[in-house]
Amino acid sequence: MSAVTVRCRINHDDVEVTVAPTRRLSDVLRMELGLTGTKIGCDAGDCGACTVLIDGRQCCACLVAAAQVQGASVVTVEGLHNGAAVTVLGELQRSFARHGAAQCGICTPGMLMAASELIARNARPSEAEVMDALGGVLCRCTGYRKIVEAVLDLGSVAVPIAPAAGAAVGARLVRTDAAAKLTGQERFGADQAPADALWLRAVRSPHARARFTIGSLDALHRSFPGLVRVFTASDVPGANRFGIYPTLKDQPVFAEGCARFRGEAIAALVGDRATILALGDRELPIAWEPLPFLAGIDAALSPGADAVHAGVPDNVLVRGRVVSGDVDQALAAAPVVVEGSWSTSFVEHAYIEPEAGYARRVGDRVEVFTCTQTPYMARDEIAAILGILPGAVRIVPSAVGGGFGGKLDLSIQPLLAVATWHLNRPVRGVYHRPESMASTTKRHPAVMRARLGADADGRLVGFEFTGDFNTGAYASWGPTVASRVPIHAHGPYHVPNARCLTRAIYTNDVPAGAFRGFGVPQAAIAHEALMDDAADKLGLDPLEFRRLNALRAGQRTTCGQLLEHSAGLGECLDRLRPRWRALRAEADTINRANDGSRRRGVGIGCMWYGIGNTSLANPSTMRVTLGRDGRVTLYNGAVDIGQGSYTIMAQICADALGVPVSSIDQVTGDTDLTEDAGKTSASRQTFVSGRAAALAGEDLRRQILRLANAGPRAQLVLEGPVVSVTDGGGVRRIELARLAADEQGNVLVGHGTFDPPTRPLDADGQGVPYATYGFAAQIAAVEVDVELGTVKPLCIVAAHDVGRAVNPTLVEGQIHGGIAQGIGLALMEEYLPGKTENLHDYLIPTFGDVPAIEVILVEDPEPLGPYGAKGIGEPALIPTAPAILGAIRHATGARIVQLPALPHRVLAAIQAVSRRPQ
Amino acid sequence: MGRFLRPSALDDALRALAAGRWTVLAGGTDHYPARVVEQPDEDVLDITRIAGLGGVVDAGDHWRIGALATWSEIAAAMPHPIFRGLQLAAREVGGAQIQNRATIAGNLCNASPAADGVPPLMTLDAQVELASAAGLRCLPLDRFIRGNRQTDRRGDELVTAIRVPKPGQDARSTFLKLGARRYLVISIVMVAGVIEIEPRGRIAAARIAVGACSAVARRLVGLEADLTGRMVDATSARLVSPAHLDGLAPIDDARGSAAYRREASLVLVRRCVAELADAAQERAA
Numbered sequence A: 001m002s003a004v005t006v007r008c009r010i011n012h013d014d015v016e017v018t019v020a021p022t023r024r025l026s027d028v029l030r031m032e033l034g035l036t037g038t039k040i041g042c043d044a045g046d047c048g049a050c051t052v053l054i055d056g057r058q059c060c061a062c063l064v065a066a067a068q069v070q071g072a073s074v075v076t077v078e079g080l081h082n083g084a085a086v087t088v089l090g091e092l093q094r095s096f097a098r099h100g101a102a103q104c105g106i107c108t109p110g111m112l113m114a115a116s117e118l119i120a121r122n123a124r125p126s127e128a129e130v131m132d133a134l135g136g137v138l139c140r141c142t143g144y145r146k147i148v149e150a151v152l153d154l155g156s157v158a159v160p161i162a163p164a165a166g167a168a169v170g171a172r173l174v175r176t177d178a179a180a181k182l183t184g185q186e187r188f189g190a191d192q193a194p195a196d197a198l199w200l201r202a203v204r205s206p207h208a209r210a211r212f213t214i215g216s217l218d219a220l221h222r223s224f225p226g227l228v229r230v231f232t233a234s235d236v237p238g239a240n241r242f243g244i245y246p247t248l249k250d251q252p253v254f255a256e257g258c259a260r261f262r263g264e265a266i267a268a269l270v271g272d273r274a275t276i277l278a279l280g281d282r283e284l285p286i287a288w289e290p291l292p293f294l295a296g297i298d299a300a301l302s303p304g305a306d307a308v309h310a311g312v313p314d315n316v317l318v319r320g321r322v323v324s325g326d327v328d329q330a331l332a333a334a335p336v337v338v339e340g341s342w343s344t345s346f347v348e349h350a351y352i353e354p355e356a357g358y359a360r361r362v363g364d365r366v367e368v369f370t371c372t373q374t375p376y377m378a379r380d381e382i383a384a385i386l387g388i389l390p391g392a393v394r395i396v397p398s399a400v401g402g403g404f405g406g407k408l409d410l411s412i413q414p415l416l417a418v419a420t421w422h423l424n425r426p427v428r429g430v431y432h433r434p435e436s437m438a439s440t441t442k443r444h445p446a447v448m449r450a451r452l453g454a455d456a457d458g459r460l461v462g463f464e465f466t467g468d469f470n471t472g473a474y475a476s477w478g479p480t481v482a483s484r485v486p487i488h489a490h491g492p493y494h495v496p497n498a499r500c501l502t503r504a505i506y507t508n509d510v511p512a513g514a515f516r517g518f519g520v521p522q523a524a525i526a527h528e529a530l531m532d533d534a535a536d537k538l539g540l541d542p543l544e545f546r547r548l549n550a551l552r553a554g555q556r557t558t559c560g561q562l563l564e565h566s567a568g569l570g571e572c573l574d575r576l577r578p579r580w581r582a583l584r585a586e587a588d589t590i591n592r593a594n595d596g597s598r599r600r601g602v603g604i605g606c607m608w609y610g611i612g613n614t615s616l617a618n619p620s621t622m623r624v625t626l627g628r629d630g631r632v633t634l635y636n637g638a639v640d641i642g643q644g645s646y647t648i649m650a651q652i653c654a655d656a657l658g659v660p661v662s663s664i665d666q667v668t669g670d671t672d673l674t675e676d677a678g679k680t681s682a683s684r685q686t687f688v689s690g691r692a693a694a695l696a697g698e699d700l701r702r703q704i705l706r707l708a709n710a711g712p713r714a715q716l717v718l719e720g721p722v723v724s725v726t727d728g729g730g731v732r733r734i735e736l737a738r739l740a741a742d743e744q745g746n747v748l749v750g751h752g753t754f755d756p757p758t759r760p761l762d763a764d765g766q767g768v769p770y771a772t773y774g775f776a777a778q779i780a781a782v783e784v785d786v787e788l789g790t791v792k793p794l795c796i797v798a799a800h801d802v803g804r805a806v807n808p809t810l811v812e813g814q815i816h817g818g819i820a821q822g823i824g825l826a827l828m829e830e831y832l833p834g835k836t837e838n839l840h841d842y843l844i845p846t847f848g849d850v851p852a853i854e855v856i857l858v859e860d861p862e863p864l865g866p867y868g869a870k871g872i873g874e875p876a877l878i879p880t881a882p883a884i885l886g887a888i889r890h891a892t893g894a895r896i897v898q899l900p901a902l903p904h905r906v907l908a909a910i911q912a913v914s915r916r917p918q
Numbered sequence B: 001m002g003r004f005l006r007p008s009a010l011d012d013a014l015r016a017l018a019a020g021r022w023t024v025l026a027g028g029t030d031h032y033p034a035r036v037v038e039q040p041d042e043d044v045l046d047i048t049r050i051a052g053l054g055g056v057v058d059a060g061d062h063w064r065i066g067a068l069a070t071w072s073e074i075a076a077a078m079p080h081p082i083f084r085g086l087q088l089a090a091r092e093v094g095g096a097q098i099q100n101r102a103t104i105a106g107n108l109c110n111a112s113p114a115a116d117g118v119p120p121l122m123t124l125d126a127q128v129e130l131a132s133a134a135g136l137r138c139l140p141l142d143r144f145i146r147g148n149r150q151t152d153r154r155g156d157e158l159v160t161a162i163r164v165p166k167p168g169q170d171a172r173s174t175f176l177k178l179g180a181r182r183y184l185v186i187s188i189v190m191v192a193g194v195i196e197i198e199p200r201g202r203i204a205a206a207r208i209a210v211g212a213c214s215a216v217a218r219r220l221v222g223l224e225a226d227l228t229g230r231m232v233d234a235t236s237a238r239l240v241s242p243a244h245l246d247g248l249a250p251i252d253d254a255r256g257s258a259a260y261r262r263e264a265s266l267v268l269v270r271r272c273v274a275e276l277a278d279a280a281q282e283r284a285a
């Protein structure tokens, strides 16, 4: 299309830009004008990340033709703080910062633009007006509540929080990266690349299983001179294999002659951007031969099923097992035995930022700038794929626009790395939304059966669980799910006899991997449903029954591990009790009074969750330096994917060192500059890396004190190139310029490494899988429309034992976001390969789907953790779905056994109850 | 190489359409989502600058809603309470960003079975005004939309307006949408209804339409006939029977099963009639 010149005002300046007239405004803003604050999550109007103001009205820039803003005024997030428009806007950003309304920040520009449209015409909106105005922007991190609070709290006078030395832990500090996220300056995977970078896109299998051959590319190159090269499996210089487990690297970068799932990459096209974007799959000389495929667990386990991988004839990737006591005898003797079976769906991470980045070759090294949750593992895997040493790969993590486990596995990075290795030119790429959804990992669908037995007093005596997990075409994190679930499958209760067995099953579905909880959220649905059933049979209150059986310090788990500290489920339940009673009573009163088409219910869910890897080493190392100029720098490799680890580590390190947190600078993520702090997964960063940061801070402090000959209680004051140390009455001044410095100009360096102590599990799963566990209980109140089967959450009360809340605002943010994802898991999220591959058909909760949330923080300190802290990332999500399902059941008697509880399933379950003879 | 045209006069647009094949672009909210993976090389006619295609005007015996009227404009103000159902639908189309751009004519031309604009406009007896270089024609909405993503529009025509006849009597209308989440959701089922009430409370005319339960939204003519001539009261909704919905042909999809759609549509139709009856009685009181 021939270009046109568009003249418009952008952020209050006159702008002229000559582009193809139907190019998306979002693309023009980002690629032509460098305004990368406008984000792209879908290109289809579904996520709102691209929201800008056009003549004062919020619009999705991805749905606007460049030529349509001819003569118009466009405001992007970059225009918010230059103050020309509405003066209240700086305040809006400050309110977002204060309330923790930005986590990963990828939705934040869209949220700010939508909010600014609202407040320009209504400075004092109601909560409902805020939701209506912002309802078109999706957020996967925050659960929306803090965003609503931030908009409602505009104009209130707030004192900035600046804790004194030693008081950072426990403070509601504004996140260190807030300003970047609120002004559009943050650089996500798609926001930065060398100007001369070539563009890459993958070619993917449209079939769940198919052989393919790629014909001669000569004609293609002749018709598309801008196409530089097509890469396939034979271009991978090292191993065409990757995967999480060293012995299970079964996933190719490019499929070799046969694709095993719909969306698998078979080739990559690299060239100039216009050419690559215009070059459709139908132009490519690929011959496909679709083959019969295995969709779902039943197909893969049916007798005579094909093997997805030649070496695994029965399609069982791995088994997991925890056995203690004699469950058969215990259940045979138990006066109360309840049982059931459940199934769940693929769930998509639906982070708003699709996979993106660029790679460039620097001599014999490769650098990759990308969104990842695990820079070191990515480094090692890319090195193996390129056939070079790990040290020859540098991963520079971009800001991560949501991960939730989905950005642990490699995705676009090896494609970029292979291309740049051969071409010796920078290569960049961005997945489009359907590609991101079709090709990257999901939560494992589970098929579970379980039996629970209790004695007449209501004490659990036995629990039996079998679960099959659909791991898709490649192993990914299937083994983790299979090993983690049996440990947790009976819930956070003391169970003397248990047998919990799992299998991860290969199919021709999309690979399932890590997603917030590694299978434990699925298992919690089963154990909590049985707890409700058993309470029912015993005539006990569901909360009191759980309280009676809650694991506590001094008891052993089914792995035989003695819990010595920090098992705060009992306290969580005690703190919830008043709310539980009030909400249950309120629901009963309302149900008695109304006409019966809408019924209220209140349910409860409990969980426990082992922090860190299961019986595997997962050390973190942190380094903190004191420069000759007096600057303290924390080299922090614990990648912040929105949860706040850059802020948390600074708070912990500052207190350990004994200086105000404002004096800590950070270098983050980069594998050339920081030590390995492991993966941002398994809720481990606060506990493991946090402890390493504390150790590093303490180490540096010790060295300073030694120089000053001061005692452990001395106070440090950093005064530029001088550190003064006050101990008792005396003050010692250390002139840093007099000390020997290393090449980086550092005079002192503190190191800290922590690997949580665990022990291997034997064949029966006996051992010490985790050093510590998070505990939680949540209550959900819902209203069920019994004629339509729709469920509306009314409120969630969440009590979490986090050991110590290093930053309560961030902890609440994790809890809110986890609850929102739990609501999605319970009520609406169902990924169907080939059918719900976009954010239009795949539904995640919106502003209106997350109710008021009350958070109760329980701090039962973990002696191993930094200042007593444990993890919260995954625990936040696990109890929500069980609590909602319990509430549906309380309201209607309906048992939901297939998730999500879409209206048609809920209605069918309600009708099954009324048909059942009473 | 695709061409691009953004005329300001309707005649220029119609002349172009008469001379070749163009993809019409309005608010772009259906256009761009269909072009995420691949961008076809096409000739695009952007109609958003054409004068006289926006707004709502009183044209004597009918109102004329311009093709480019956006859902936000419709939600903000309409000239008569009979449009309340259409306004409720307008507030449910996507989110605010979508409503600010998406046009009413685009919704009809896209002809999705789940288009929220269609049932309310059917209950308003809307006519679709089409212009071409050869002249104007008007079609009832249920003749304009012929199937899933099929309309009666010829390639040389543009939809220029939606015409809504003025009711002879006092009228009430409503719209109920069922989706699996609160915002940004495509309907599993939606129901729109209009009743016109004689001064003494008798139903002079009733129009009820159900969407997303057949390729094209459908009016429930049997129910309409049964309602007409009766007094509105608290029992009106009891008249609704499953047989009234026999003409629907719901399908199974990711959003819901056919059986569920059938049941849910019955519930929503009953609630729709009950709400209309309530509204009519409030007026009487």
Ligand SMILES: Cc1cc2nc3c(=O)[nH]c(=O)nc-3n(C[C@@H](O)[C@@H](O)[C@H](O)COP(=O)(O)OP(=O)(O)OC[C@H]3O[C@@H](n4cnc5c(N)ncnc54)[C@H](O)[C@@H]3O)c2cc1C
Binding pocket: A044, A045, A046, B023, B024, B025, B026, B027, B028, B029, B030, B031, B032, B033, B047, B067, B092, B093, B094, B095, B098, B101, B102, B103, B104, B105, B106, B107, B108, B109, B110, B114, B115, B116, B117, B153, B157, B158, B159, B160, B184, B185, B186, B187
């Ligand atoms: C995130 C999102 C959520 C949505 N939610 C809903 C929803 O809840 N309910 C719902 O009903 N819809 C929904 N939609 C679709 C809705 O926005 C559209 O149907 C809209 O009304 C179409 O108008 P438009 O101006 O954007 O059309 P465009 O995208 O510009 O055009 C749509 C089609 O109509 C043709 N066309 C447009 N105007 C004319 C004309 N005057 N004459 C001839 N042909 C014309 C175009 O060629 C094209 O084929 C949603 C869309 C998105 C992106």
Ligand code: FES
Binding pocket: A039, A040, A041, A042, A043, A044, A045, A046, A047, A048, A049, A050, A051, A060, A061, A062, A063
């Ligand atoms: S990128 Fe525009 S709405 Fe998602």
Ligand code: FES
Binding pocket: A101, A102, A103, A104, A105, A106, A107, A108, A138, A139, A140, A141, A142, A352, A401, A402, A642
């Ligand atoms: S903060 Fe909203 S998507 Fe991450």
